[in-house]
Amino acid sequence: MQQIINEKKVSKPPFSEAVQFWFILGWISFGGTTGHITIMHSFLVDKKKWISTSKFYHALNACMVLPGPEAHQLAIYIGWKLHGIKGGIIAGLFFILPSICILLGLSLIYALYGNTPLLTSVFNGLKPAVLAIILFATWKVSQKSLLTPLHFFAASMAFLLSYFIHISMPYILFGIIILGITVNLIFPKLLIPKARNKENKNLIHEDVYFVNSNQSSSETSVKKIVLQLLVFVTLWLAPFLYVSNFLIDPVFWQSSSLLFTKAAFLTIGGSYTVIPYAANLVTNKLMWLSKAQMIDGFALAETTPGPLVIVLSYIGFMAGYNHFEGSLVMGSIGLLIASYFTFLPNFILIFMGAPLIEKTQKNKMIQSVLSLITAAVVGVIVNLAFYLGEEILFNGQVISVAAINWFSLLWVIISIVLLYRYKLHMIYLILISLLFGVLKYLLHFA
Numbered sequence: 438m439q440q441i442i443n444e445k446k447v448s449k450p451p452f453s454e455a456v457q458f459w460f461i462l463g464w465i466s467f468g469g470t471t472g473h474i475t476i477m478h479s480f481l482v483d484k485k486k487w488i489s490t491s492k493f494y495h496a497l498n499a500c501m502v503l504p505g506p507e508a509h510q511l512a513i514y515i516g517w518k519l520h521g522i523k524g525g526i527i528a529g530l531f532f533i534l535p536s537i538c539i540l541l542g543l544s545l546i547y548a549l550y551g552n553t554p555l556l557t558s559v560f561n562g563l564k565p566a567v568l569a570i571i572l573f574a575t576w577k578v579s580q581k582s583l584l585t586p587l588h589f590f591a592a593s594m595a596f597l598l599s600y601f602i603h604i605s606m607p608y609i610l611f612g613i614i615i616l617g618i619t620v621n622l623i624f625p626k627l628l629i630p631k632a633r634n635k636e637n638k639n640l641i642h643e644d645v646y647f648v649n650s651n652q653s654s655s656e657t658s659v660k661k662i663v664l665q666l667l668v669f670v671t672l673w674l675a676p677f678l679y680v681s682n683f684l685i686d687p688v689f690w691q692s693s694s695l696l697f698t699k700a701a702f703l704t705i706g707g708s709y710t711v712i713p714y715a716a717n718l719v720t721n722k723l724m725w726l727s728k729a730q731m732i733d734g735f736a737l738a739e740t741t742p743g744p745l746v747i748v749l750s751y752i753g754f755m756a757g758y759n760h761f762e763g764s765l766v767m768g769s770i771g772l773l774i775a776s777y778f779t780f781l782p783n784f785i786l787i788f789m790g791a792p793l794i795e796k797t798q799k800n801k802m803i804q805s806v807l808s809l810i811t812a813a814v815v816g817v818i819v820n821l822a823f824y825l826g827e828e829i830l831f832n833g834q835v836i837s838v839a840a841i842n843w844f845s846l847l848w849v850i851i852s853i854v855l856l857y858r859y860k861l862h863m864i865y866l867i868l869i870s871l872l873f874g875v876l877k878y879l880l881h882f883a
Contacts, residue, residue: 449647450487452520459516459531466508466532466742467864470708473508473744481515482646488515489646496791501807503786505701506708506744509533513787518648522788529784536743537750537776543737544754544772545765551733555878562874563736564829565845566866568822569852570739574709575818576857578811584630587620588812595816599713600823606714607703613813617806628805657792669785673698676777684770689760692723693771697749697778705810708745709818715749716824725756732828740867750776848873 458480466473474497481487488496496518500510509532516528550556583589591613598604620627643649680690700715712735719725726734734755738748753775758768827833830849834840848870855861855869 450485450519452524455487455516455519455524456527456531459512459528462512463531463533463535464742467862467867470506470508470744472863474511477508477511477515486646487519488648489643489650491643491650492646492648495650499791500787501705501811503790504703504705505711505783505786506746509744509746509780510783510787513784514791515648517787517791525787526784529780529787533743533747533776533780536741536747537772539741540737540747540750541754541769541772543740544751544758544768547733547737548754548758548763548765548768555875558878559871559874560733560736561845562848562872562877563739563867563870564732564825565848566852566870567735567739568825568829569849569856570863570866571709571818571822571825572849573853573856575815575822578818579815582808582811582815584808584812585628587627588809591616591809591812592816592819595813596819597816599817599820603717605717606710606817609813609817610705610710610810613809614806617809618802621802621805625801625805628808662789665785665789669781669789673778673781676774680774685767686760690774693753693756693774694778696723697753697775698782700749701779701782708748709821710814711746712748713817713821713824715752719752719756723756725759726752728828728833730755732825735825739863746779747776749779844877 462473462476466476478490478493482490482493493515496514497507497511500507500514503510509529512532513525513529517525520527547556551560579592583592595609595613598609599606617628643651677691677694680694681687684690696715696718700711703714716731720728720731731752734748734751737751738745741747750772754768754772756775757771758764760771761767827836829845830842831837831840832842852866852870855866856863
């Protein structure tokens, strides 16, 4: 029998205290989306009671409907619910600025010393851990999203179509949406998982929290949406026109700006769907980076706090660096441009789209389609694992026993055991892997 715990409702959080939390979060949020959500839930829900658990996960679901990294959007969303537009802006900026600064420094070091034997060995120790983290993420996400045979089918098709046929993720998601709508109209029971008899014995009343599910949805209007859209277009167009007219080789910068904007808007499902889409474009079509450089970027991104999609900032750096024949200045400009055009859409998507999505969170059709999209993300993560695994485990050669890199395979297995069996935090695994790379260098196994 459920027991309701009644407590006094929390008053509006002080803006200064919220700013302090978002600032600290930006520096400690290691571990990818799972780590970000865990930290935010622990502080905002359990400790401060600024937002209820149900509202927190409703917000997360709303962010999963939108393109882009859901953890960053969740921070913007909660900041917006707590303190309006200024709260959302502060939360969103502090969530990513530390990662951008750290990654800029790491990218500069990589450009200058990445080909030295020591750093090569360090990366060779780090990359298997990155593959293990992605495999572990696949398992974690699949536990929550593969609920019915249809969900397994959606995940399998997403993997097969993306890996073997190289169909772009936006087209796969469009097909998943059509499938979800069709099944919901004709065979809705196929999307209903078996009942899970889990009961919370101690529930804190919703009204205890400052932001809770009993509150009415945020109001919006056509006038407000149009105004926000105009502000976004201005914020996007001004730097786009600047790079198109005042930087060397404007065609390159235009292509870069459009690519990262497209990646932000056309990929649903978070970092793991954005990254394969962008990686395929920059390594196979545009040829801005080599596949080895792309995989090194994953390793660098994993060593920083913030969302994994920060790897797009690294892509921007290396694209500028390679295109302008080793210019660190152009590489740095490329990183800033990539960061700006990647993360700017998240703000407008929340400020403009979240109030509309809040009104449809209880719509069964939308929830059914969302569940299939989440399942398809599992297939996309598997595609990403195969993309990385070819290079890390087989050194980019044809997959065969003779081509296996046994050191990398051993470290992938050890890393998975540490993550799964011993619940090792990802940042500690990264540090251990860095030491493993140094040890390989000292023992001349690099």
